[in-house]
Amino acid sequence: MIIEKIQVGKIKVPLITPFKTALRTVESVEDIVIIIETDTGNSGFGEAPPTAVITGDTHDSIIGAVTLIGKQLIGKNIEGFNDLIDIVQKTILKNTSAKAALEIALYDLFAQSMNKPLYKVLGGGLNHLKTDLTISVDSVEKMVADSLKAVENGFDELKIKVGKNIEEDIYRIKSIYEAVGSDIKLRLDANQGWSAKESIYAIKKIEEYGIVLDFVEQPVKADDIHGMIKVTSEVLSPILADESIFSPKDAIEVIIREAADIINIKLMKTGGISNALKIINICEIYNIPCMIGCMLEAGISVTAAAHLAAAKSSIITRIDLDGPALCSENPLDGGILMDGPEITLSNEPGLGIKNITGFELIKDIK
CATH class of the missing domain: 3.30.390.10 (Enolase-like, N-terminal domain)
Incomplete structure (x- = not known):
């Protein structure tokens, strides 16, 4: 070939x-x-x-x-x-x-x-996954409405974008929690929007309301490892490192310095599957769980990420592959099938994509 x-x-x-x-x-x-x-x-x-x-x-x-x-x-x-x-x-x-x-x-x-399908080449596993859905930063009313619509569509894991205004962010989470109920798993993504002090204040305030967060993603700037360490050590909610980790070396530093509880793997940060596999191996050694995530992607790279997640499900315990679900149409002939939160991988050879x-x-x- x-x-x-x-x-x-x-x-x-x-x-x-x-x-x-x-x-x-x-x-x-x-x-x-x-x-x-x-x-x-x-x-x-x-x-x-x-x-x-x-x-x-x-x-x-x-x-x-x-x-x-x-x-x-x-x-x-x-x-x-x-x-x-x-x-x-x-x-x-x-x-x-x-x-x-x-x-x-x-x-x-x-x-x-x-x-063989890619996930079998990478190690096997089941060809079914479940993803969360991202709720974009907006007015509180719009974010609550979007969250309720997501739940109606079968999503029971929501990733809430915050980081614009600290007090309004707290109110956003409290309002969404009260609207969807405690059975819906909430994840926060500040996209580097808070300082370490703001992060600790906001997370503790949310915890005081009795809200159990699945994680808080990248609350401070990517290069502020000291800030990540401080936040991780002072709150109960798990902290997930995203933009702080591009390479296997980054993962080692974050893990050894206890700057996060969970590692987010995105193929666009790692430069593809080969380095993602190295990060997964590192996390296995240190017993650190991973999430597989994506940028705004129409389906090809999300299909690849889904195959990786299926093959490495023992360490990739969280799935954030909602990029195609946010799109108004699917440009792929083949690849993954998405039905609400459910992702099904094709058993066709490779990624199973035929045309775009x-x-x-x-x-x-x-």
């Missing part, structure tokens, strides 16, 4: 409702998509969202990095898989989203070459 060509293009999928966090507001998914074509007729699919405020990646930087790396992949055989992953990771520094897109497509092809609607070709790499 020889790599002959890499197509680089773009897809645009409107969101059902604008996605608002402490960092940004987005109205549609506009991701770079790559298709690696081989001499056997097999195609591997990858995807990368431009999340400049988190990964530093833009459309242009992703296209540039994919072009630079992709030229080194042309003519290579999928059988030399580990060498291909080395090329992706070592040709250029950083550019984690571009690397993730290429790795996802390569893993797709590698699993196809073995005629709305794919706009930007360039061919030959």
Whole structure:
């Protein structure tokens, strides 16, 4: 299975409702998509969202990095898989989203070459998962309404975006909790929006109301490890590290310094599946649970993340793969099936993706 060509293009999928966090507001998914074509007729699919405020990646930087790396992949055989992953990771520094897109497509092809779905190649597991749903920052009334609608649609795990205003954030959580009830699991994501003092104050105030939080995600700035340590040590609620962790080295530092209780793995931060697997292995050694998450992604990379989660369910205990559920339409022919919170993986070889609607070709790499 020889790599002959890499197509680089773009897809645009409107969101059902604008996605608002402490960092940004987005109205549609506009991701770079790559298709690696081989001499056997097999195609591997990858995807990368431009999340400049988190990964530093833009459309242009992703296209540039994919072009630079992709030229080194042309003519290579999928059988030399580990060498291909080395090329992706070592040709250029950083550019984690571009690397993730290429790795996802390569893993797709590698699993196809073995005629197995990716999750079985990665270790097996069940092909069913359950995800939470994100509630964007908005007025309290809108967030309560969105939460109730999510519960009506079968979601019993909600990730609430906060980090705009500390007192209003506390009121948001209290109002949502009172509306949905104690049977619904609440997760908070401050997206680096609080200081350490604000985090401790807000979390303790929420705990005083008798609200049991599943976790609080990245309450302080990504590089404020001391702040993360302080928050983690002073509150009862588990603290989850997201933007603080891009690499296996980051994971080791956070774990050893006890800066978080849970690690969030996102393929766009790790640069793909290979480093995500290393982080999972580290967390297994230290007995630290993981969550698998996503950016605003239309489905290809979420499908890959779901396969990874299915294969490593003993350590990936939380699923936050709601990107496609936030989209107004599904551009994929194949891949995962989503029915409310339920995710079902295809048992077709690789990722099981056959085609992408709305794919706009930007360039061919030959």
